[in-house]
Amino acid sequence: MTASAISRPGERERFSTKLTQIDWRLAALICVVAGTGGLMLYSVGGGSWSPWAAKHMIRFGMCLALMLVLSMINIRYWFSMAYPVYGVALLMLALIEIPGLGYTAMGATRWLNIGFTRIQPSEIMKIGVVLALARWYHGASAKEASFHWKLIFPIGIIGLPFLLVAHQPDLGSAMLIGLTGAAIMFMAGLSWKIIGAVVAAGVAFVPPYVMFGMHEYQRHRVLTFLDPEADPSGTGYHIMQSKIALGSGGLLGKGFGLGSQSQLEFLPEKQTDFIFSAVSEEFGFLGSFTLLACYAGIILISLRIASLSHSHFGRLASSGVTATFALYVLINGAMVMGLAPVVGVPMPLLSYGGTVMLTVMIGFGLVMATRVHRYAELPKGHGLI
């Protein structure tokens, strides 16, 4: 199909045309990474489809279908749903704080009881924040996005959920929401002056916060990260074992299903947070490099899609989703390689776990929708809906 053909009136709205506009390179890379995840879960499950590999693949199949369905949805509907989604997510985060509605596990209240099941509002909020910010900036001028009193709106959009999620406490998710928001503000054109001031303030205030503002276990994690050998059988154990798994993989790896660190359970959380270490142990530097290249490809293609969108909403929504994804990858990668504290951020698409998979794939649905509907015109100005 040529460019002239697609510019024909009504042509872009045809389902068959839309299908061709899906970025199949991106879809293929996503499938490769998720498939690698399934393969690794098969391996660390002791060469068995249960308990993780089969479920992972089934979930991915369903999420992939969902992504394709979402990519068919016009960007206009995304635009109109932006604030409602954010509002509902914020409401649910607030409801968690009411005793009796929140479900507490492992010392943190992250789940909301809705009768038949429990949902994790912080995951919905990851999409919600991106949508709301994109929606707000869509109506904002370059000046307002750069240096203006109205910046308190995006700061509020980010700040409210950040505080609620951090209070659960779920430092990993709060950080992701905060950093994603910051990335969107940055890409929307935040003034360098503000950026400089925030960085300077951060340098001044983070150490006191670590010492006095954090929960004991959170501080312990951070301190252990700074000196993992100090506590090799406690929290430092995770970092040490992960590094051993990575390092002993060498250039070519120990072979599929032969990683002693992961197979013999030295590697903690091998099916979730530390799955990347298992890949590196069994497939070596070449395998893990290839995997990182796939992640880099996904990020760059997504950013390219964002830059091609005709609407500011589409651009910021796509780049926001990409920022979330990139942050997941970078934080998890740094964590398993001993470059960052253990914060419980999984490797997207690779790690076992349905919620993150769903969030990420909804996000890619949005990216795909942006690509498919890149020519769509959106209403201008500050409409509420």
Add this chain to the structure above:
Amino acid sequence: MSEPSIFFSDVNERQGSFLRRTFVFGGFSGLGILALVGRLAQLQIVQAQEYATLSSQNQFNFRMVPPPRGVIKDRNGVVIAGNRPSFRVLVVRDETKDLDQTLDLLGQLLPDTMDRRRAIIREVNAASKFNPVPVKSDLTWEEFAKVNQYAPELPGVMADMNEARYYPFGGAFAHVIGYVAKVSDRDVQAIRDKGQQPPALLFNPSFRIGRQGIEKALDQDLRGQAGGNRVEVDARGRVVAEDIGGSRPAVQGQEVILTLDADIQNRALEVFGEESGSCVVMDVRNGDILAMVSSPSFDPNLFVSGIPSKAYRALADYERRPLLDKALGGTFAPGSTFKPVVGLAAMKRGWDPSRRVVCNGSFFLGRRFACLGRHGAQDLRGAIKNSCNVYFMTIATEFGPDAIAETARDLGFGQTFDIGLTGQKAGLVPDREWRRRNPVRGDGKWYPGETPSYGIGQGALNVNALQLAVYTSRIANGRQAVMPRLIKSIGGVEQKAGTPFGELPYDPQMLKVLRDGMEAVTDVGGTGFRNSQLGLGAVRMAGKTGTAQAQNYGAGSRKGAGRPWAQKDHNLFIAYAPTDNPRYAVSVIVQHGGLGGGTAGAPRAREVMKVALLKDPDIRARIEHAGFEAPEDAGVREAEARGEPIDAPAVDVAAPPPEVTQ
């Protein structure tokens, strides 16, 4: 339509800014991923070797394999301390979900673990994390099968098979060989006190340390070298697989061969029955100890897996003291068995053995010392035969305590022997010097009144059964100062006796006189005649009876009938055979065995001697060649004996003056 809120130029500015910023963001992401790749390269390529080592340290564990303990055999290769397979149950603390609950379940399968529950919990908690602690050994096959069957419900409990020390003859060798037991904190502390590092093997729960006897004395030789199993473990320390190539086998401890003969040893314990006492059999030619028994004995197997305290108390509190090695650690007055020593001491100083001394039933030195008969005029041979107190009191007072003490030491008394065992008591050979250092009532002078009782083996004189056997061997050997030997070889290396034999500093003719006298003891009319007949034809046994007074009788009966056991006299007998070419010497002490060495000591010596002789191929050939059949011969001898008036001379007691034995 109202005024547009955003102007076209503004839209372009927004878009341009977005593109620039997105480019920067993409750059940051790319850099981040590049940084991760760099870190990966550092870990997986630069430091790969280092982490590979760490990984295999994680993956592989060296598990110590305790070595099988060296086997102890008798002179004929019969195993007297070996190892046998034992099924046992072990508990690993960190694999049990709840130790209490696990022990509850285990208690249903093995009820006796409930009784030791506290001790088990203490031991399990004391052990290191993944070290299995045996909670019960020697399971029956049914119990072993039951534990395995319920294994899924018992996390942290496993059943396996190992080697346990086993003493097939039970009590017969209990005192000589001793036993092994669990390593105690005191054992570890003892090594630390010496400034040494206790070997890791000591902390292995299935390791046993030699606690008594040969097991203790040769512990280092018997221990062997621990091996190691390279096993693959998971993060919880559970063994996933064994790596055969990386394993080092354990080296079994050295084999120790003793000079003992299991048949003689068993018979020696058997003849004691319930009686308390000791018996030593020696080869008079080379000093090999063929048997060394202390009775009553105990089952050393009880100690291997830890003796229940009730059973231990029963052994420790029994008045006949089964835990004491009476052959080496029990000393008694030798009584009349000492008389040949006095005779030899006199002969060395010029006493003519054929000179006669008249016995009219009493000896006077400040007071009256009784003899058990009126023996009339006797020479030395006759005096030994009749065990005449008057004769030996006479020569003892003539030559004095120092002369007796010198000869006693020459013949093996008052000393311990280098036979590889500790716990020997040297006993006491008194002389004037000793009295000076141990004065009675502040007076270090040797009173003449002490000498007559010394002459009949009483007073302060104290000997053990091994010394009696050495003494008998030296008389029987006739030339050499035979030294006893117990350990024949260690790991195939022949062991020499501790001290080389020297010549006895006595004229062989003098020793011949003593042997003549001892032959007469077991011949018609001698004090030991009735119970010393071997029934082996020309192969005959010579000996000497002895009674050691356990306490003063006052006006009571001397016979001992009706007296409590602990007040009866000690009953002794020494013997050698064959008379014409001595090979074996036997000493028997029956603690509180009653009056007269011929009654309790002699029959036991005879039975033991018989086994020793019949096991000797030369002597056996001689007996068989002569065509004698043992039972027939015994019948003839006994019939002969019945016609003889043996009652009076067969009784043999030395009566010491009360002021000395106090």
